[in-house]
Amino acid sequence: MMPDPFNNPPSRLQTRSVKWDYLRDVFGVDSLIPAWVADMDFPAPASVQEALTTRVAHGIYGYSRCPQELKSLIVQWYQRYHAVTLLPEWLIYCPFGVVSAMGFCLQALLNKDQAVVVMPPVYPPLFNQPTQMGYSVLRSPLRHENNEWSMDLAHLAQLCQTTPVAMVSLCSPHNPVGRVWRREELLELAALQKKYGFLVFSDEIHSDFLMPGFTHSPYFSLGEEAALRSIVFHAPNKTFNLAGCASSYIIIPDPQLRRKVAQTIEPYGFHDGNVLSQQALASAYRDGHDWLAELKEVLFQNYTDLRAALKDSCYRPSATEGTYLSWIDCSALADSPEVIRKRLLTEAQVGLDDGVKFGPGGAGYQRLNFACAPQTLREITTRMLKLG
């Protein structure tokens, strides 16, 4: 088969890939197809590879500043994909990923005795990190009715009435349930924010993956008041499969909050960070548009094929409106999450993410990453269908 970045990507075996190379560590077995962790099986755009190759060939990797155009490339990115304007001075470039950026923002903006609210089932670091850092973590679980997921804002309001909530953690689009929050839903959250005064940390790392017809509203675009109480996190890590290059950026419209975050990061001495990460982000945002358009078509086709394959089976996927993750109710396979997990690992030999780790509401679910070659996805679904 001819090499083709999306249909016939290179093998990732023996590249120290977290997704592919440590199956025994992660799943306790060696032989399965991994479809876990939000990491794609596709190579970054050729333009990014070329920019990195050129930079590597220079051979000198001393302290380097970020490309000057970086902030304007990010501003243009938001204009092009979300039709919103952000000011370059709102941006803090981070030579580390979104999770680290969130940790610094917690440290900068919240006192240890303050409470944060998370909305499980959700990406585990969103509740593990503040817990590990000593904050009090309250849960406002998503509602699940007619196989649709929504924020339970009445419950959030109740929490705010009984406990002073300093920050609400939003995952937008939501990993793992795949919701793209509608502007009206976010405006309702912003109305609660106005009433109770909490900050919103909006993790928007999946916001470049929208299924056709869906629109992402960056939290800072909901109006001035919401913007001034929000911290938005984004990165090229998911969008261009650059997680190993670890860079991100934080959007903070309020100058005082921004100053506090910058002052918290400064003493750690990151400077402008890794010369290759800077290069990767700039070239992806400058020249990666055609690649991204093609990727989105592949992901949409994969998602369509996945739904079709599971249609008359025992698996019930939630609607993925954004992300490249499918959140699948597998409770028909067994009563206990432990047995579901075991059957998928040993009988079907596929390695998905167990729903339990996403917190309350996750038991009985598995998260499937469909950002892989179509034939890999076909093999995964064929194996799953052997179970029912």
Ligand SMILES: Cc1ncc(COP(=O)(O)O)c(C=O)c1O
């Ligand atoms: C919602 C969400 N936020 C953050 C991350 C991690 O981002 P980073 O590698 O930039 O820390 C992930 C990765 O799966 C994610 O799904």
